[in-house]
Amino acid sequence: MKTLVWVEHDNQSVKDATLSTVTAAAKLGDVHLLVAGKGVSGVAEAAAKIEGVGKVHVADDAAYEHFLAENVAPLIVQLMGDHDAVLFPATTTGKNVAPRVAAALDVMQISDILSVEGADTFTRPIYAGNAIATVQTSDKKLVLTVRGTAFDKAATTGGSGTVEAVAAAGDTGLSTFAGAEIAASERPELTSAKIIVSGGRALGSSEQFHALIDPLADKLGAAVGASRAAVDAGYAPNDYQVGQTGKIVAPMVYVAVGISGAIQHLAGMKDSKTIVAINKDEDAPIFQVADIGLVGDLFTLVPELTEKL
Numbered sequence: 385m386k387t388l389v390w391v392e393h394d395n396q397s398v399k400d401a402t403l404s405t406v407t408a409a410a411k412l413g414d415v416h417l418l419v420a421g422k423g424v425s426g427v428a429e430a431a432a433k434i435e436g437v438g439k440v441h442v443a444d445d446a447a448y449e450h451f452l453a454e455n456v457a458p459l460i461v462q463l464m465g466d467h468d469a470v471l472f473p474a475t476t477t478g479k480n481v482a483p484r485v486a487a488a489l490d491v492m493q494i495s496d497i498l499s500v501e502g503a504d505t506f507t508r509p510i511y512a513g514n515a516i517a518t519v520q521t522s523d524k525k526l527v528l529t530v531r532g533t534a535f536d537k538a539a540t541t542g543g544s545g546t547v548e549a550v551a552a553a554g555d556t557g558l559s560t561f562a563g564a565e566i567a568a569s570e571r572p573e574l575t576s577a578k579i580i581v582s583g584g585r586a587l588g589s590s591e592q593f594h595a596l597i598d599p600l601a602d603k604l605g606a607a608v609g610a611s612r613a614a615v616d617a618g619y620a621p622n623d624y625q626v627g628q629t630g631k632i633v634a635p636m637v638y639v640a641v642g643i644s645g646a647i648q649h650l651a652g653m654k655d656s657k658t659i660v661a662i663n664k665d666e667d668a669p670i671f672q673v674a675d676i677g678l679v680g681d682l683f684t685l686v687p688e689l690t691e692k693l
């Protein structure tokens with residue numbers, strides 16, 4: 385089977401989410417990549433070095449600079465004449481482009497796959513990860529989005545893919561890029577961080593959230609996350625949200641501070657290798673998934689922990 389992986393990048397470098405998608409694609413067959421962007425020769429070169437990559441298709445055109453689904457999808461559809469499956473990381477941008485490709489190919493999209501069971505069979509989470517469905521498709525072309533935490537990352541070296549330019553499908557004129565507000569942070573990116581410290585509603589205010597969570601995260605070299613309740617209350621920005629409707633993470637260590645452990649939050653972090661929970665309620669559901677639990681008042685425990693570190 386010939387697979388095509390849409391490479392997530394920022395016109396400068398390949399994003400980590402691409403690497404797990406390559407691992408998933410390699411389980412199906414030959415791996416070809418698509419780098420669509422503007423001024424992306426560096427990205428294409430780096431992509432060609434990813435382990436197991438056979439070919440890198442490069443579409444370098446202003447129409448792809450901002451990865452608008454309306455422009456990228458026709459390009460992928462054009463390439464699907466010669467590929468059997470297209471795989472996207474299940475990230476915001478991947479999930480924006482994939483359905484348009486599936487609709488244009490008149491096939492069903494299989495979302496958020498956790499494993500490849502065969503050439504046409506995959507597992508995926510349903511009911512916020514409380515059940516795993518095995519899905520078999522009879523479609524001739526596959527459109528898949530891949531959950532990054534479910535597959536190991538392919539090595540960024542060792543590959544010797546050939547780089548081939550593809551003709552741009554051009555600007556469809558269906559959408560235009562208006563602007564982006566990108567939060568700049570010195571901290572590791574949430575979905576690729578090895579350690580995450582997340583705060584919940586119990587922090588009580590944005591000031592307290594940052595006064596307690598940030599120093600602990602700094603000590604640990606961690607990314608900062610939050611529950612939806614903390615985000616909705618304005619204690620933390622939207623892009624911090626971990627969970628069913630936020631980011632899916634699986635770091636080595638996840639520290640949940642004042643988070644109850646609602647299933648929608650667990651859906652985003654329960655695959656973390658070690659879970660540490662700090663909560664004053666010993667019956668809080670978070671303790672059912674925690675490897676280490678500290679029962680007590682976070683306003684005392686967190687500063688104490690930060691100081692001891």
Ligand SMILES: Cc1cc2nc3c(=O)[nH]c(=O)nc-3n(C[C@H](O)[C@H](O)[C@H](O)COP(=O)(O)OP(=O)(O)OC[C@H]3O[C@@H](n4cnc5c(N)ncnc54)[C@H](O)[C@@H]3O)c2cc1C
Pocket residue numbers: 583584585586610611612613614625626627628629630631641642643644645646647648649652662663664665668680681682683
């Ligand atoms: C469709 C849908 C999607 C959702 N998606 C998400 C999602 O993506 N992510 C997400 O997080 N939620 C999501 N939710 C919301 C989810 O159901 C919970 O409401 C939310 O996770 C609760 O956040 P919390 O744990 O911070 O707050 P709470 O549930 O209010 O928990 C606060 C915890 O802090 C503890 N606490 C209070 N004071 C202290 C103290 N001084 N010291 C120590 N501990 C203390 C309490 O004992 C409690 O356990 C979703 C809900 C729905 C319906």
